[in-house]
Amino acid sequence: MITNPDNVMRPDDGDAIRHTLRLTQERAGLPVVFGGQVRDGVLHLLQFVGVRTTAMRGLDIRSGAGLGGQVLARRRPAAVADYRSAESITHDYDAAVAAEGIRSIVAVPLVVSGTVRGVLYGASRGSAPLGDRATTAMVDASRQLAGEIAIRDEVDRRLKLQQAVAADMDLLGSRIAAEEVRQVHAELRVLAQDVGDGALRDRLLEASRRLAGLGTAAEPDASSPLSPREVDVLAQVALGCSNAEAARRLSLLPETVKSYLRSAMRKLDAHTRFEAVITARRRGLLP
Structure with a gap:
């Protein structure tokens, strides 16, 4: 899926998210990592590493719903030690989470120029809270990826400006x-x-x-x-x-x-x- 269909030169941001997730899994020792991009205010989960089922693939997370929806709405990281019994979140997606067997989850927003463009998750199948190492790795990964996407956005902006100037010059000519x-x-x-x-x-x-x-x-x-x-x-x-x-x-x-x-x-x-x-x-x- 191309993030910007008008610019075939831009790499797929989904591939960048998947690459970041793989690196983060290795560095933090997380059993499961996954994430997705936000479009029209909805988080679409499409990138997964370490999962055993397809239960969560393609889930659309609404703002405020579940852990990811909470992160999307508040624009800051959040975590639960046991997803199914957590009282701090809604339980719209319990069936998919239970099918995958994950319990302890941390979610971090991917914020670019003040807008949440995606959410990255790290998870384990045990009920013990994920440690600081895992949370720090997820936050650092999100910041680095946000910087890369911001650069891509700036390249897109400059290309569009260049194209607009060229079109104006053609019209003027x-x-x-x-x-x-x-x-x-x-x-x-x-x-x-x-x-x-x-x-x-x-x-x-x-x-x-x-x-x-x-x-x-x-x-x-x-x-x-x-x-x-x-x-x-x-x-x-x-x-x-x-x-x-x-x-x-x-x-x-x-x-x-x-x-x-x-x-x-x-x-x-x-x-x-x-x-x-x-x-x-x-x-x-x-x-």
Whole structure:
């Protein structure tokens, strides 16, 4: 089970818990160790070392229920000398514990950045309380594992930040590229009106027509309802130009620009200048 399905590079935290449990069993001489991860406020027991049955495997421990639930709720270690007769805990899971035959248990929370991410257990089948050595080993193991998981979390955070920045840069690059295409398109149309060579003018207009089809699924509308001058005006409006600015760039009077714009809006069935620009882009008349 992958802790973070969005990050295939991150090792499974469950494997880290199992490895920690094995080391702790050897160091503390505990007959049985087990544990699990917390998801959505519920502790799922999935890692076991030294068990004889599958009675506890897959148990879901609710906050406040049993020894593990108490640790989950209070976020601090707890222990019982005889699980079945302990008065300090609820007995929701007695059947599974009895089937495994364990009695003396210590449970330690795995706390990462103030949140309980799991619980580690050490247990024996005798009723004598587990000694300080076992409890200390469990607490130390939990702290070390919490530090490792915190590092993994930080790596995940930085990777996500890097991916977000890269996505923003891609988006910014796309916007800059689109704006550059629109600038070139508008300039080509202005140049076409200024040249006296008819063949060159046609080549410039053809280049602008091809630019208009970039970035859209629509093919340039060969039967455009707009006149060349109406396209010229809309190209300037698409750059954010006012009527006066468009007039200056196109060497026209502001009233003439306004007239062309009104005509283009009417032909495109647009109610505003910006709606006209959007409609023209959808029809492949503007980039």
